[in-house]
Amino acid sequence: MADTIETALRSFITENFLFGDDSRTIAGTDSLIQNELMDSTGILELVAYLEDHFGISVADEDIVPDNLDSIDRITAYVAR
Amino acid sequence: MCGIGGFLAKHAPLAQGEGLLARMTGALHHRGPDASGTSLIRGRDIAQIGLAHTRLSIVGLEDGAQPMVHGETFGEDDRLTISFNGEIFNFVELRAEMEARGRRFRTGSDTEVLLQLYDEMGLDCLEKLNGDFAFALWDAREQRLVLARDRMGVRPLYHTLHDGVFAFASEVKALFALPGFAPQPDPIALDQIFTLWAPIAPRTPFAGVSELPPGHCLVVDAQGMREHAYWQLSFPDHADAARDADPARVAEGVACLLTDATRIRLRADVPVGAYLSGGFDSSLTSALAAREVPDLHTFSVTFDSPEHDESAEQQAMVAALGTRHASVNCGEREIAQAFAEMLAHAERPVIRTAPTPLFLLSRLVRDKGFKVVLTGEGADEVFAGYDIFKEAGLRRFCARQPGSRLRPQLFRRLYPYLPGLQKQSPEYLAAFFGAGADDPADPLFSHGPRLRGTAAAKLFFSGDLRARIGDYDAREEMAASLPGDFARWHPLHQAQYLETRFLLPGYILSSQGDRMAMAHGVEGRFPFLDHRVVEQAASIPPGLKLKGLREKHILREAFGDLLPHDIAQRTKQPYRAPDSAAFAGAHAQELRDAALSPDALAATGLFNSGAVAKLAAKVARGGVSGFRDNAAFIGVLSTQIWHARFIGEAGMRNQAAA
Numbered sequence: 001m002a003d004t005i006e007t008a009l010r011s012f013i014t015e016n017f018l019f020g021d022d023s024r025t026i027a028g029t030d031s032l033i034q035n036e037l038m039d040s041t042g043i044l045e046l047v048a049y050l051e052d053h054f055g056i057s058v059a060d061e062d063i064v065p066d067n068l069d070s071i072d073r074i075t076a077y078v079a080r
Numbered sequence: 081m082c083g084i085g086g087f088l089a090k091h092a093p094l095a096q097g098e099g100l101l102a103r104m105t106g107a108l109h110h111r112g113p114d115a116s117g118t119s120l121i122r123g124r125d126i127a128q129i130g131l132a133h134t135r136l137s138i139v140g141l142e143d144g145a146q147p148m149v150h151g152e153t154f155g156e157d158d159r160l161t162i163s164f165n166g167e168i169f170n171f172v173e174l175r176a177e178m179e180a181r182g183r184r185f186r187t188g189s190d191t192e193v194l195l196q197l198y199d200e201m202g203l204d205c206l207e208k209l210n211g212d213f214a215f216a217l218w219d220a221r222e223q224r225l226v227l228a229r230d231r232m233g234v235r236p237l238y239h240t241l242h243d244g245v246f247a248f249a250s251e252v253k254a255l256f257a258l259p260g261f262a263p264q265p266d267p268i269a270l271d272q273i274f275t276l277w278a279p280i281a282p283r284t285p286f287a288g289v290s291e292l293p294p295g296h297c298l299v300v301d302a303q304g305m306r307e308h309a310y311w312q313l314s315f316p317d318h319a320d321a322a323r324d325a326d327p328a329r330v331a332e333g334v335a336c337l338l339t340d341a342t343r344i345r346l347r348a349d350v351p352v353g354a355y356l357s358g359g360f361d362s363s364l365t366s367a368l369a370a371r372e373v374p375d376l377h378t379f380s381v382t383f384d385s386p387e388h389d390e391s392a393e394q395q396a397m398v399a400a401l402g403t404r405h406a407s408v409n410c411g412e413r414e415i416a417q418a419f420a421e422m423l424a425h426a427e428r429p430v431i432r433t434a435p436t437p438l439f440l441l442s443r444l445v446r447d448k449g450f451k452v453v454l455t456g457e458g459a460d461e462v463f464a465g466y467d468i469f470k471e472a473g474l475r476r477f478c479a480r481q482p483g484s485r486l487r488p489q490l491f492r493r494l495y496p497y498l499p500g501l502q503k504q505s506p507e508y509l510a511a512f513f514g515a516g517a518d519d520p521a522d523p524l525f526s527h528g529p530r531l532r533g534t535a536a537a538k539l540f541f542s543g544d545l546r547a548r549i550g551d552y553d554a555r556e557e558m559a560a561s562l563p564g565d566f567a568r569w570h571p572l573h574q575a576q577y578l579e580t581r582f583l584l585p586g587y588i589l590s591s592q593g594d595r596m597a598m599a600h601g602v603e604g605r606f607p608f609l610d611h612r613v614v615e616q617a618a619s620i621p622p623g624l625k626l627k628g629l630r631e632k633h634i635l636r637e638a639f640g641d642l643l644p645h646d647i648a649q650r651t652k653q654p655y656r657a658p659d660s661a662a663f664a665g666a667h668a669q670e671l672r673d674a675a676l677s678p679d680a681l682a683a684t685g686l687f688n689s690g691a692v693a694k695l696a697a698k699v700a701r702g703g704v705s706g707f708r709d710n711a712a713f714i715g716v717l718s719t720q721i722w723h724a725r726f727i728g729e730a731g732m733r734n735q736a737a738a
Contacts, residue, residue, distance in 0.1 A: 018539060
């Protein structure tokens with residue numbers, strides 16, 4: 001389950017935030033903000049993607065870096 | 081205001097010296113459409129000197145022709161010959177002082193005042209000048225060529241050493257007149273533009289071409305080249321800067337000096353108009369000018385997009401001042417259509433479209449018969465108006481209490497015009513602004529988020545360009561070039577220095593200022609950039625400039641009565657134009673295809689074509705909204721167009737080589 005989520009997430013991030021440039025390796029714990037992968041628009045795109053793709057509903061109070069600022073955190077959040 | 085060019089051939093006269101000067105004046109015709117002139121001089125220690133000039137007649141209409149000689153009746157070895165671009169605004173006072181000392185003048189021009197002042201004082205004359213200028217002066221007595229540029233970097237001056245010939249010009253395009261001159265793009269300059277928005281002087285986007293930095297003087301003689309700064313921006317130590325000052329007295333001093341700075345910038349033998357954006361700064365310069373000029377003409381840009389448009393504020397000021405106003409509307413289509421021509425004048429990649437509306441505005445000014453305009457440029461740097469100053473203050477405020485959920489909410493108040501930020505949680509706001517992660521002791525702390533956000537656009541650089549840039553870091557070079565006492569300044573002053581020293585000359589005054597105005601033979605004049613105003617403002621306590629979140633506080637105190645209340649108290653709306661959105665849709669398809677096709681990208685080799693194709697497709701569908709992606713798209717597009725114009729197969733490079 002977590003593997004599937006992570007694979008989908010990596011593909012979304014590479015396609016959407018790196019415009020398909022897969023030469024960069026992103027560790028599961030890398031901060032998406034600190035590594036310039038995501039800005040304030042990006043976070044809203046990410047939430048929309050999570051809701052559409054995984055059929056979950058992301059509450060406003062859940063939109064915090066603790067839940068969404070790395071691939072590991074997003075995976076754990078979606079799997080929860 | 082004019083265009084200058086020329087060369088110095090040390091060992092032997094050039095076979096085609098006259099032709100070279102003629103091609104230089106041809107390339108600079110737009111800067112000086114009223115007249116042109118050239119001089120070829122044989123030196124004693126130097127084989128040959130060439131000076132070229134294209135003239136925009138503003139002061140001394142009848143007798144200001146250039147290149148101008150002082151000492152015509154002297155022997156050839158005693159003459160001074162100058163090619164001068166710009167204005168010496170205090171030439172009236174300087175001339176009166178010199179006449180009192182017994183000097184006599186042949187002409188009514190500021191050029192002759194400069195020549196005679198140099199005759200008296202040599203290089204020390206630079207410190208007496210209050211003006212915006214770039215000049216080349218051949219001093220036959222000393223057998224040296226002197227190049228100098230104004231303190232703030234209003235007027236441009238570029239130079240290169242090509243096949244043993246030293247050549248210089250107001251714009252790089254005139255250097256393409258040198259036979260075989262064919263510069264490549266400078267990868268480090270591209271890295272700097274994609275980080276700081278502009279190259280760090282003396283570097284330019286053309287490898288081997290240098291810019292004379294603002295406030296610098298370059299002497300070329302038989303011994304070689306020596307450059308020195310005759311002026312530098314400085315601020316008091318933190319402890320001294322925070323000292324108590326009587327706000328009323330400070331405001332009075334500001335009002336007095338800015339009024340004078342405006343007054344001497346109205347000196348011209350042709351009518352002077354004013355830009356009027358609807359913001360506080362240009363409203364103030366227009367109001368000050370309107371006191372001196374009956375029937376003042378003002379000019380502005382309006383936008384289709386409500387988020388960029390300020391026509392309501394412009395109309396309020398026009399009504400309040402009773403000026404005769406004209407405006408040009410700028411929609412997405414107009415920006416896309418004029419973008420390539422704008423770049424031909426900017427001569428460098430840009431990461432925003434904002435120069436384009438100013439290009440269209442100067443055309444309007446020219447069509448209305450004006451050659452000179454006052455603008456409010458510089459007020460945000462000098463009196464702390466930019467959001468980035470408030471943002472830096474808030475980030476420090478947040479850093480003092482990490483984890484506070486209350487403090488980061490203030491970022492929303494800072495950027496009411498950015499809808500994306502309004503929806504963010506305090507935690508994310510703190511993260512985006514590096515409010516916990518950035519080290520407040522970092523000299524570039526104030527600009528951290530902007531530099532990071534822009535540099536993220538380097539994602540689109542090709543592997544080859546990345547390899548050529550290697551581990552170079554533009555931020556490191558910027559930090560390394562700061563003055564020794566920088567660390568002792570107040571944080572606001574540090575941030576002001578970074579804006580005024582790097583972005584102002586590197587982007588605002590060049591890409592948005594001189595090059596856009598001179599594209600249509602219009603001279604911009606900037607009362608806020610009078611060095612007396614700049615020096616006075618630097619000495620004002622930081623809390624009087626940025627008071628809480630009220631920017632330019634002391635200016636509002638000094639001049640509030642002069643403007644309608646709403647304008648005087650209006651929070652700054654940054655000057656922006658539609659970026660990638662201007663290139664969405666069918667009207668820009670041809671341009672996108674030509675600049676960003678796989679073939680075009682392969683031809684420059686500068687960008688990752690797969691990633692650019694995806695970005696371009698996203699833009700075509702309706703534009704991108706994030707800061708990084710907008711910067712990336714405009715940066716890539718402008719670099720491609722710039723390359724095609726100057727470097728590539730059909731570019732100027734090969735015309736020169738042919």
